[in-house]
Amino acid sequence: MREVKRIGVVGTGVMGQGIAYQAAVSGFETWMYDARPEALEKALEQIAALVKRQKEKGFLRDEPGDVLGRLRTARSLGELSECDFVIEAVTEDLAVKHSVFRELDGVCAPDVVLATNTSAKSITEIAAAAAMPERVVGMHFFNPVHRMELVEVVRGLESAEWAVEQTEGVGRSLGKETIRVNERPGFATSRISAMIGNEAFYMLMEGVSSAEEIDKAIKLGLHFPMGPFELGDLVGWDTRLHVLEYLHQTLGEKFRPCPLLVQYVRAGRLGKKVGRGVYEYDEEGRRIPGSASGR
Numbered sequence: 001m002r003e004v005k006r007i008g009v010v011g012t013g014v015m016g017q018g019i020a021y022q023a024a025v026s027g028f029e030t031w032m033y034d035a036r037p038e039a040l041e042k043a044l045e046q047i048a049a050l051v052k053r054q055k056e057k058g059f060l061r062d063e064p065g066d067v068l069g070r071l072r073t074a075r076s077l078g079e080l081s082e083c084d085f086v087i088e089a090v091t092e093d094l095a096v097k098h099s100v101f102r103e104l105d106g107v108c109a110p111d112v113v114l115a116t117n118t119s120a121k122s123i124t125e126i127a128a129a130a131a132m133p134e135r136v137v138g139m140h141f142f143n144p145v146h147r148m149e150l151v152e153v154v155r156g157l158e159s160a161e162w163a164v165e166q167t168e169g170v171g172r173s174l175g176k177e178t179i180r181v182n183e184r185p186g187f188a189t190s191r192i193s194a195m196i197g198n199e200a201f202y203m204l205m206e207g208v209s210s211a212e213e214i215d216k217a218i219k220l221g222l223h224f225p226m227g228p229f230e231l232g233d234l235v236g237w238d239t240r241l242h243v244l245e246y247l248h249q250t251l252g253e254k255f256r257p258c259p260l261l262v263q264y265v266r267a268g269r270l271g272k273k274v275g276r277g278v279y280e281y282d283e284e285g286r287r288i289p290g291s292a293s294g295r
């Protein structure tokens with residue numbers, strides 16, 4: 001199996017930057033590419049800020065300069081040709097993912113695994129765009145990547161055993177626990193969390209209680225670490241909606257997206273990444289007290 005020293009990350013939004021941080025902290029030379037240069041710049045800034053915070057809290061063994069020194073930015077996918085393992089974290093849209101995999105296939109050596117961080121989509125369908133679908137594997141990280149312990153490793157119809165094992169090995173090298181999942185829509189985790197977030201929105205729409213009270217109920221009554229609105233704001237409601245639409249299409253009526261959730265996405269209330277979702281956030285990303293929307 002190929003020794004992994006350089007990791008490529010494609011798409012440096014919420015997840016890509018978290019994965020790139022984790023790879024650099026874990027000692028890998030980390031190549032980052034995004035179709036929007038401003039997203040790449042923002043990712044570098046956010047990673048530098050996170051490195052600083054983690055060092056101050058005593059969570060980082062290495063010097064910040066050493067971690068940041070392992071980060072490289074690419075101006076095209078072609079510059080990822082020397083990478084030993086590539087993780088795609090672009091927008092949750094099949095056409096976008098297909099174009100990335102088609103191009104990566106021509107760029108990377110045949111023994112390089114092309115992993116996708118899709119939250120719920122079919123690995124088999126994503127892999128269909130690649131000339132070598134056997135090297136495409138699901139590698140599902142959780143947000144925020146540096147804090148969450150799990151990576152779901154998802155085997156598509158054509159995923160080869162060597163590629164699945166390589167993905168599990170890289171997951172462990174990034175300090176994560178892994179579980180293996182045979183592909184079904186939503187894997188083991190997104191299926192449950194999408195349903196809870198959607199149900200919480202139905203409850204908000206029906207006036208069962210306020211968003212803050214529903215979050216409080218789920219945290220204190222059911223012992224979840226975060227409420228469904230807090231979590232959805234963190235994940236991004238646009239990403240949540242993409243997942244729900246896909247689960248609705250593949251698993252049926254029980255996943256029909258709540259109309260109020262759809263309205264939030266149409267209004268641009270996408271969550272923490274844009275400063276407002278169900279709650280509002282200041283420039284540092286801290287929640288503004290009392291900012292929960294009434295409905």
Ligand SMILES: NC(=O)c1ccc[n+]([C@@H]2O[C@H](COP(=O)([O-])OP(=O)(O)OC[C@H]3O[C@@H](n4cnc5c(N)ncnc54)[C@H](O)[C@@H]3O)[C@@H](O)[C@H]2O)c1
Pocket residue numbers: 010011012013014015016033034035036039088089090091092093096099100117118119120140141142143234235236239
């Ligand atoms: N947000 C979460 O909590 C979460 C958790 C697990 C998995 N995921 C999955 O991770 C992936 C990324 O989600 P996100 O929340 O980081 O989204 P995001 O919108 O924050 O970032 C996506 C990035 O992809 C870039 N991009 C779009 N097209 C591209 C292309 N052709 N080439 C290169 N870059 C391109 C965009 O410019 C953007 O910076 C999705 O598949 C999502 O389902 C998200």
